[in-house]
Amino acid sequence: MNNELIIVRYGEIGIKSPVVRKRFEKRLLGNIKSALDCQSTLEQGRIFLQVEDVKEAHNVLAKTFGVVSFSPAWVTDTDCEVIKEELTRYTRKLVEDGQFSGEDSFAIRCRRVGQHSFTSQEMAAFAGSVVYQVTHSRVDLTNPDFEIFLEVRGDKTYLFHQKISGPGGLPIGTQGRLVALLSTGIDSPVACYLMMKRGCSITALHFNNYPYTSGEEEKIKKIARKIKEYSHGSRFDLYTVDYGEFLTRCIEEAPPRMTCVLCKGGMYQVAEKLAQNEGALATLDGSSMGQVASQTLPNLVATRHFTTIPLLSPLMGLDKVEIEDLAKKIGTYPLSILPEEGCSAAPRHPETHAELDKVIEALDDLDMDLVLPQLVAGIRKIRI
Amino acid sequence: MNNELIIVRYGEIGIKSPVVRKRFEKRLLGNIKSALDCQSTLEQGRIFLQVEDVKEAHNVLAKTFGVVSFSPAWVTDTDCEVIKEELTRYTRKLVEDGQFSGEDSFAIRCRRVGQHSFTSQEMAAFAGSVVYQVTHSRVDLTNPDFEIFLEVRGDKTYLFHQKISGPGGLPIGTQGRLVALLSTGIDSPVACYLMMKRGCSITALHFNNYPYTSGEEEKIKKIARKIKEYSHGSRFDLYTVDYGEFLTRCIEEAPPRMTCVLCKGGMYQVAEKLAQNEGALATLDGSSMGQVASQTLPNLVATRHFTTIPLLSPLMGLDKVEIEDLAKKIGTYPLSILPEEGCSAAPRHPETHAELDKVIEALDDLDMDLVLPQLVAGIRKIRI
Numbered sequence: 018m019n020n021e022l023i024i025v026r027y028g029e030i031g032i033k034s035p036v037v038r039k040r041f042e043k044r045l046l047g048n049i050k051s052a053l054d055c056q057s058t059l060e061q062g063r064i065f066l067q068v069e070d071v072k073e074a075h076n077v078l079a080k081t082f083g084v085v086s087f088s089p090a091w092v093t094d095t096d097c098e099v100i101k102e103e104l105t106r107y108t109r110k111l112v113e114d115g116q117f118s119g120e121d122s123f124a125i126r127c128r129r130v131g132q133h134s135f136t137s138q139e140m141a142a143f144a145g146s147v148v149y150q151v152t153h154s155r156v157d158l159t160n161p162d163f164e165i166f167l168e169v170r171g172d173k174t175y176l177f178h179q180k181i182s183g184p185g186g187l188p189i190g191t192q193g194r195l196v197a198l199l200s201t202g203i204d205s206p207v208a209c210y211l212m213m214k215r216g217c218s219i220t221a222l223h224f225n226n227y228p229y230t231s232g233e234e235e236k237i238k239k240i241a242r243k244i245k246e247y248s249h250g251s252r253f254d255l256y257t258v259d260y261g262e263f264l265t266r267c268i269e270e271a272p273p274r275m276t277c278v279l280c281k282g283g284m285y286q287v288a289e290k291l292a293q294n295e296g297a298l299a300t301l302d303g304s305s306m307g308q309v310a311s312q313t314l315p316n317l318v319a320t321r322h323f324t325t326i327p328l329l330s331p332l333m334g335l336d337k338v339e340i341e342d343l344a345k346k347i348g349t350y351p352l353s354i355l356p357e358e359g360c361s362a363a364p365r366h367p368e369t370h371a372e373l374d375k376v377i378e379a380l381d382d383l384d385m386d387l388v389l390p391q392l393v394a395g396i397r398k399i400r401i
Numbered sequence: 402m403n404n405e406l407i408i409v410r411y412g413e414i415g416i417k418s419p420v421v422r423k424r425f426e427k428r429l430l431g432n433i434k435s436a437l438d439c440q441s442t443l444e445q446g447r448i449f450l451q452v453e454d455v456k457e458a459h460n461v462l463a464k465t466f467g468v469v470s471f472s473p474a475w476v477t478d479t480d481c482e483v484i485k486e487e488l489t490r491y492t493r494k495l496v497e498d499g500q501f502s503g504e505d506s507f508a509i510r511c512r513r514v515g516q517h518s519f520t521s522q523e524m525a526a527f528a529g530s531v532v533y534q535v536t537h538s539r540v541d542l543t544n545p546d547f548e549i550f551l552e553v554r555g556d557k558t559y560l561f562h563q564k565i566s567g568p569g570g571l572p573i574g575t576q577g578r579l580v581a582l583l584s585t586g587i588d589s590p591v592a593c594y595l596m597m598k599r600g601c602s603i604t605a606l607h608f609n610n611y612p613y614t615s616g617e618e619e620k621i622k623k624i625a626r627k628i629k630e631y632s633h634g635s636r637f638d639l640y641t642v643d644y645g646e647f648l649t650r651c652i653e654e655a656p657p658r659m660t661c662v663l664c665k666g667g668m669y670q671v672a673e674k675l676a677q678n679e680g681a682l683a684t685l686d687g688s689s690m691g692q693v694a695s696q697t698l699p700n701l702v703a704t705r706h707f708t709t710i711p712l713l714s715p716l717m718g719l720d721k722v723e724i725e726d727l728a729k730k731i732g733t734y735p736l737s738i739l740p741e742e743g744c745s746a747a748p749r750h751p752e753t754h755a756e757l758d759k760v761i762e763a764l765d766d767l768d769m770d771l772v773l774p775q776l777v778a779g780i781r782k783i784r785i
Binding site: 328338 | 569595598600601689699702710711713719
């Protein structure tokens with residue numbers, strides 16, 4: 018049917034200044050088109066897409082940030098006779114597909130943009146009588162079993178019955194790039210998702226702690242692939258760096274309690290170097306206040322002491338159970354809980370109240386100035 | 402009734418090491434007791450409270466972080482005859498109060514801790530027959546209208562029918578203190594709430610931009626009072642600082658486009674000074690990536706360039722509509738949307754891509770070294 022299309026609605030973009038809005042709309046459309054073969058028009062807060070493959074369109078739109086909701090729709094001329102004819106066919110199709118029947122109560126929801134010879138209420142009443150003639154369903158405006166929407170926009174009218182939720186947020190690529198510390202755990206993939214949702218492009222960096230961990234590469238690739246599904250229109254790369262040797266030095270040359278603090282502090286410094294190379298203005302991690310021993314406030318201060326650009330931690334105020342719920346929603350949870358051995362470098366009693374002076378001293382003893390360039394030189398891209 | 406008590410459940414604390422768990426449990430109990438007159442016992446992941454005023458207890462527990470859920474309950478001896486007698490009385494009371502009737506299907510949910518001569522299932526079947534004798538209700542284990550819970554713990558058994566949600570998180574005061582930038586808008590109160598939820602104590606700092614804003618003091622007090630309701634057991638203070646004179650200098654001595662960036666950058670520096678005085682290890686604000694012109698990634702980098710301790714922004718990855726939903730949940734939303742005039746210092750075209758060099762230069766021109774101590778000297782506490 019060439020009168021079928023998809024109406025795409027976007028939210029926060031609408032409240033930006035005209036110049037910013039225009040840039041964001043263009044980016045949103047570009048992001049959609051990078052993943053979906055379609056024709057498009059853009060009009061007053063809506064994008065209209067004509068697609069070949071409706072199912073594919075659903076998959077893409079459900080994972081394109083900036084999309085608040087979308088509706089597969091039929092378009093007709095704004096002419097009562099034509100609307101009657103098309104709405105009759107539309108209703109019959111719903112009945113044939115088993116989605117709607119005479120048993121269900123229903124409501125017509127009509128919206129109107131432009132000048133017309135009828136009000137929204139009059140059109141809703143008219144459309145209600147058309148649907149009634151097909152199904153003999155009872156009208157219930159308060160709590161209907163089924164809703165049919167008419168959106169009258171100038172000389173075009175759109176018929177639809179679904180509003181499918183998109184992921185919200187801002188179009189990816191409108192807010193610059195971040196380097197994300199990506200681990201095989203539950204939290205950091207969620208942190209990536211949230212900042213992509215706010216328009217940031219992501220370069221992910223994995224720290225390979227072998228021989229203190231093992232077999233992580235396949236797992237991190239699976240997780241990265243899942244996050245990448247949300248990056249239509251934006252480059253998403255995964256890098257890894259061998260970090261085991263540095264960890265050995267931490268263990269051998271500093272008090273055992275401090276291993277985790279030094280490990281994390283070193284990671285931030287390596288990530289900043291990659292950020293420079295990637296043109297990223299900030300780094301990103303999955304820290305959540307007080308969740309584990311390394312995430313106490315004193316440790317946070319100590320590990321971040323050497324950072325020189327902002328380190329964003331969008332999970333800082335979330336409970337573990339809230340983070341897990343998000344991970345389930347975005348699909349990374351089943352990948353993150355795949356079995357793995359924990360990091361064997363972690364001491365029995367990790368420091369929970371790191372003293373900044375001692376951390377500075379320990380990093381000094383580790384010759385961080387010399388070690389950092391070596392670590393950075395070992396960063397390599399992984400194909401995902 | 403002196404066999405009435407309240408069972409309090411807590412979550413994440415349970416997964417901490419024994420030493421940390423003990424400290425967190427003690428703090429949670431202390432926080433509750435700071436606001437509620439009660440007797441208490443603590444046992445295997447549960448706190449049992451005996452209170453005078455059940456309604457007051459509800460109010461306190463619903464706003465005490467660390468509480469996952471709570472249930473008003475009756476306690477009886479773990480003796481089938483006594484349980485039968487008490488459960489009969491309990492059921493009759495539910496019927497009298499109009500909460501449960503013969504029309505409702507029901508299920509018994511039984512949990513057991515300890516050694517007993519019966520299984521949980523046997524106790525559930527027994528209790529079901531007791532309830533049936535009172536109401537003749539139909540049993541429906543899958544989708545009941547009403548649930549009655551029996552929790553058998555050693556020689557005590559608890560009867561209840563409600564699990565009321567608490568706010569979750571960690572007990573406030575377990576994670577140290579933050580200085581929060583608190584404005585009269587929607588976002589920053591939510592940022593405070595989220596970090597209090599993760600165990601942080603808060604000192605709030607309001608920037609009074611008079612004459613560019615006016616009449617904010619009453620509004621900020623109302624908002625602070627609402628947030629303070631969640632701080633049982635922890636000091637919550639509100640400070641204000643006159644910031645208008647600094648804003649005037651920004652306007653007069655730097656390019657107009659940069660006013661907002663310089664304003665925000667200065668705020669962070671003042672907040673850090675207060676953090677030193679308050680023994681706070683980090684600062685906190687309500688930034689959300691890309692939400693408004695001042696929150697682009699380049700602006701974020703520029704405004705944070707002079708920070709020397711971590712600046713936490715737990716809303717960084719949330720959409721405006723998500724932040725508003727949280728504000729409604731915690732009760733600050735209706736206060737934040739009270740009418741006010743916007744800041745008249747904001748230029749028509751604020752900078753959205755601040756160049757770091759130019760910001761550094763502008764702050765240098767403003768003699769920030771001299772201005773900062775004057776600003777800090779003007780910080781004063783507001784009674785709330």
